[in-house]
Amino acid sequence: MRKSIATVSLSGSLSEKLTAAAGAGFDGVEIFENDLIASPLNPEEVRRRAADLGLTIDLYQPFRDFEADPSDDVLDRNLRRAERKFAVMERLGADLLLVCSSVSPAAIDDDALAAEHLHALAERARRHGIRIAYEALAWGRHVSTYDHAWRIVELADHPALGTCLDSFHILSRDSDPKGIEEIPGEKIFFLQLADAPRIAMDVLQWSRHYRCFPGQGGFDVAGLASLAVHAGYAGPLSLEVFNDVFRQADASRTAVDAMRSLRALEDSTGLAPLPAPVVPAGVAFAELAVADTEPLHGMLAALGFSRTGRHSAKPVELWEQGEARVLLNTAPSAGHSVPSSGAGREGPALAAIGLETADPTASVRRAEALLAPVLPRRRTAGEAPLDAVAAPDGTELFFCRTRWPGHATWTDDFEPVPHEPAEPVGISRIDHIALTQPWHHFDEASLFYRSVLGLHADESLDIADPYGLFRSRAMANADGSLRIALSVAPGPGDPGVPLQHIALATDDAVAAARRLRERGAALLPVPANYYDDLDARHEPAPAELATLRELGILYDRDEYGEFRHFYTATVGRFFFEIVQRTGGYRGYGAHNATVRLAAQHSNVTR
Ligand SMILES: O=C(O)c1ccc(O)c(O)c1
Numbered sequence: 001m002r003k004s005i006a007t008v009s010l011s012g013s014l015s016e017k018l019t020a021a022a023g024a025g026f027d028g029v030e031i032f033e034n035d036l037i038a039s040p041l042n043p044e045e046v047r048r049r050a051a052d053l054g055l056t057i058d059l060y061q062p063f064r065d066f067e068a069d070p071s072d073d074v075l076d077r078n079l080r081r082a083e084r085k086f087a088v089m090e091r092l093g094a095d096l097l098l099v100c101s102s103v104s105p106a107a108i109d110d111d112a113l114a115a116e117h118l119h120a121l122a123e124r125a126r127r128h129g130i131r132i133a134y135e136a137l138a139w140g141r142h143v144s145t146y147d148h149a150w151r152i153v154e155l156a157d158h159p160a161l162g163t164c165l166d167s168f169h170i171l172s173r174d175s176d177p178k179g180i181e182e183i184p185g186e187k188i189f190f191l192q193l194a195d196a197p198r199i200a201m202d203v204l205q206w207s208r209h210y211r212c213f214p215g216q217g218g219f220d221v222a223g224l225a226s227l228a229v230h231a232g233y234a235g236p237l238s239l240e241v242f243n244d245v246f247r248q249a250d251a252s253r254t255a256v257d258a259m260r261s262l263r264a265l266e267d268s269t270g271l272a273p274l275p276a277p278v279v280p281a282g283v284a285f286a287e288l289a290v291a292d293t294e295p296l297h298g299m300l301a302a303l304g305f306s307r308t309g310r311h312s313a314k315p316v317e318l319w320e321q322g323e324a325r326v327l328l329n330t331a332p333s334a335g336h337s338v339p340s341s342g343a344g345r346e347g348p349a350l351a352a353i354g355l356e357t358a359d360p361t362a363s364v365r366r367a368e369a370l371l372a373p374v375l376p377r378r379r380t381a382g383e384a385p386l387d388a389v390a391a392p393d394g395t396e397l398f399f400c401r402t403r404w405p406g407h408a409t410w411t412d413d414f415e416p417v418p419h420e421p422a423e424p425v426g427i428s429r430i431d432h433i434a435l436t437q438p439w440h441h442f443d444e445a446s447l448f449y450r451s452v453l454g455l456h457a458d459e460s461l462d463i464a465d466p467y468g469l470f471r472s473r474a475m476a477n478a479d480g481s482l483r484i485a486l487s488v489a490p491g492p493g494d495p496g497v498p499l500q501h502i503a504l505a506t507d508d509a510v511a512a513a514r515r516l517r518e519r520g521a522a523l524l525p526v527p528a529n530y531y532d533d534l535d536a537r538h539e540p541a542p543a544e545l546a547t548l549r550e551l552g553i554l555y556d557r558d559e560y561g562e563f564r565h566f567y568t569a570t571v572g573r574f575f576f577e578i579v580q581r582t583g584g585y586r587g588y589g590a591h592n593a594t595v596r597l598a599a600q601h602s603n604v605t606r
């Protein structure tokens with residue numbers, strides 16, 4: 001279907017917004033009135049600019065507080081006001097005006113009067129070749145639901161009057177969208193799509209500040225869009241997103257994020273299927289960019305890793321234990337995901353993740369269809385093609401197979417290094433990878449991992465840091481063999497420490513902690529207060545509590561099972577976590593993250 005975006009969703013001047021929308025491949029725009037009023041371009045120039053960019057102007061909006069004021073004077077003035085807007089629209093070449101339900105205290109609760117007024121407006125619009133789309137604002141004075149707006153449109157019964165459905169207003173009020181199917185498709189004049197995180201707050205504030213693109217929040221926007229299409233709606237899918245972060249972010253980048261969201265929506269609804277996602281089946285490797293491998297050698301050896309290989313063409317070492325593989329890359333060009341604040345530039349940074357993928361070529365096709373930058377294809381020494389795309393934060397994602405029978409393996413690129421097998425610590429694989437996102441790319445990143453890799457996302461969590469609040473959101477595949485935890489530091493220039501880490505899985509955290517302590521590995525200390533609170537919260541057996549306290553192991557429990565975990569000291573801005581999941585525990589010990597962050601602050605700054 002045609003795709004549009006409201007100019008309010010993008011940052012910049014009207015002309016910058018149009019350029020960004022066209023650059024991302026949108027077919028049209030909704031012009032938000034304030035953007036036009038503030039523009040130095042006159043309507044004819046805007047019309048020309050849009051046309052030059054290949055954009056149609058699909059809607060002009062909003063026209064406010066029109067209907068159901070009982071005063072004839074007010075009606076006259078409103079109709080005169082509308083005539084002025086029709087004139088602007090004619091200059092713009094726009095033929096659809098959005099009228100949102102009145103919030104005026106003077107409006108009365110009278111559907112017949114509202115219908116009469118809208119009929120009069122539509123009749124005047126018709127003479128200009130203009131149509132009216134009436135939309136229920138969730139906070140409208142008397143009309144706040146889509147079915148009520150539709151009843152009034154039906155009552156008014158004018159060919160130039162239809163309704164505008166906006167997924168935010170419908171889903172934020174928990175209205176049942178099923179009723180959309182009852183509306184004749186040709187009377188749905190416009191469809192605005194926006195998602196939002198599920199937060200309990202005043203609906204107007206929620207709408208004006210926290211909307212996001214479909215797939216980034218908690219609403220079933222795709223389901224709603226499907227209902228409208230089934231009802232016969234054939235206009236554009238249009239994104240209308242009021243969001244404080246997008247208002248400041250780079251418009252071109254936001255527009256691409258927006259387009260990815262619509263493509264993913266069309267895919268998931270079957271409107272325009274894309275190559276199916278190839279959900280990765282685990283982590284093949286995690287690659288750290290390091291200026292100097294030395295500080296990590298001791299840590300990896302203490303953790304029971306052996307240096308098994310050296311890349312035949314690049315300064316990259318392979319360290320292994322069980323199915324856990326860590327690459328250390330000292331090439332100056334590595335390190336794309338080094339936090340943009342510049343903090344810790346010298347320290348290790350997660351630069352790439354190898355994803356165990358049944359069909360790497362299909363993975364890339366999916367990623368490309370969702371506008372992920374595809375990185376130049378590399379060939380391994382063994383002639384195995386290595387396909388990679390860039391995640392929004394610059395982390396390289398490699399689609400690969402590790403020692404699958406009958407397939408080339410990336411490990412053939414590594415020449416074996418003679419080594420004494422390290423004394424293992426019982427680490428079997430990588431449990432999860434925690435990536436810190438730039439604060440203004442967080443929603444983009446969560447949509448990326450969900451849509452490109454087909455991961456499912458947990459709810460966002462807020463985690464208190466001594467110097468701010470982190471948002472955190474985990475993504476995983478169905479069996480938990482791939483887990484990526486995204487977090488965001490409070491803001492640019494904040495004193496929070498943007499840390500990244502790799503969590504390693506073990507079947508016995510107590511044994512692993514004991515062995516690491518015996519080897520003198522530097523582990524993160526946990527305050528005694530934590531164990532007093534743990535006793536109060538979970539009442540572990542006294543012997544277990546004593547062991548956890550002695551070894552500095554943290555504990556959590558959910559409805560499925562238990563979680564025991566501990567951390568190494570940080571190297572630069574990087575650390576390892578060792579985790580033991582039992583009984584299908586699904587989380588990440590979020591409750592303990594506050595204690596961890598506080599301990600790391602004193603650890604890092606000391
Ligand atoms: O927040 C508003 O006022 C507003 C205006 C126009 C819309 O289409 C909308 O969904 C909200």
Ligand SMILES: [Mg+2]
Binds near residue numbers: 166
């Ligand atoms: Mg709207």
